[in-house]
Amino acid sequence: MCLNTGCSSGCNDNCGCGCDSCCNNDCNSCCEETCGCSIELSAACVRLGLPLECLGVVNGASLEQALEAIDAIICTLSSGADGEDGDDGQGIDHTSLTNSTVGPSGEAINTYTIWGDAGETINLGTFTITDGINGADGADGTDGTNGTNGTNGTNGTNGVDGQGIDHTSFTASTGASQGLPGETDTYTIWGDAGETINLGTFTVYNGADGSQGIQGFQGIQGIPGTNGTNGTNGTNGTNGTNGADGADGADGLNGQGGWQWTIDLTPGVHIVFPTANTASVMENAGFATIRLPLGAPLGTSIKIVGTPQSTGGWKLQGNVGQTIEMTDPANSLITSAGGDVIFAATNYSDSVTLTMRDNGAGLRWVITDGIFAGGVLPTFI
16 A cells, blocks of 8 residues: 555556555555555654654644654754763663553554563553554455465485483582482483493582571479389398497488379269479370379479370369469460360370469469470360
């Protein structure tokens, strides 16, 4: 299609396609021809999509108006002294689609951003492209006659054989030896057993050791062993002369009370501990309840040792008004508001030590030591 303000002769001169008819259009004076003429636009028919404020040209003005404004400025210029070099300009690295909307007629309106760097931190501005909507489909043309079959092409040459991987081997490290935490090891890929075909390398970063976990609870004290048998008496020595009576020594300090151990085989029975220090080994096949004593003095301790035989499970039950507390591994306080701590089928073999921490009414029992199977804590109710 030729676009020219002239008529047939102008199209012929500029397109060379034999355009011999005119259309009634100042911007498209020649009609479309099958030879495919080049497009020539009159400057008066090209509209600007942005204003040129310094030239006084508004948005929508023609290119012809903009060129006339530029020409008028150039004609008023006079040669003066050379000015200082300006700052280096900012080149365009790439553009990218940043927004897309649909116009009132269904046309796509795409906004692109002009970037001065690959990282898209230098924004040089934007421009908009509006896609034209699709025209109506033309009528189907008549089917052409079938063409003759082409001759078969010659076979291509075989490609070269690929190179397989035979093995890899450790070849270097940033550390003193292979596999050190925090260091990077380098391995070479070989294509043959003799390591003459080097296919490349890859690296493996060895992760540093993690920080040490928190210390677990201290295990409870083991059950005391049975007393050994008495040794045989030695032969009596001869009696010595009686010495003079010595002065009475000072009274010694009171010794600590020992643990009083019991073995509990009875399910379903509430076991009431005395106020003295006592311990119980659980071997109950059915569920058992251990009720804690009232009025226990400050510092009174109780041990309960679960065993593989205590499959029925058991629970600690506070007496009237009592609570049971424990600090978990995350250093958070757990309290049984209802006074019950249940060691059921999943942790019946746990062991705990409770100590009275209330110097008054004796209502606050604290689990000061414990062993919990698989790190699973009992249930506080």
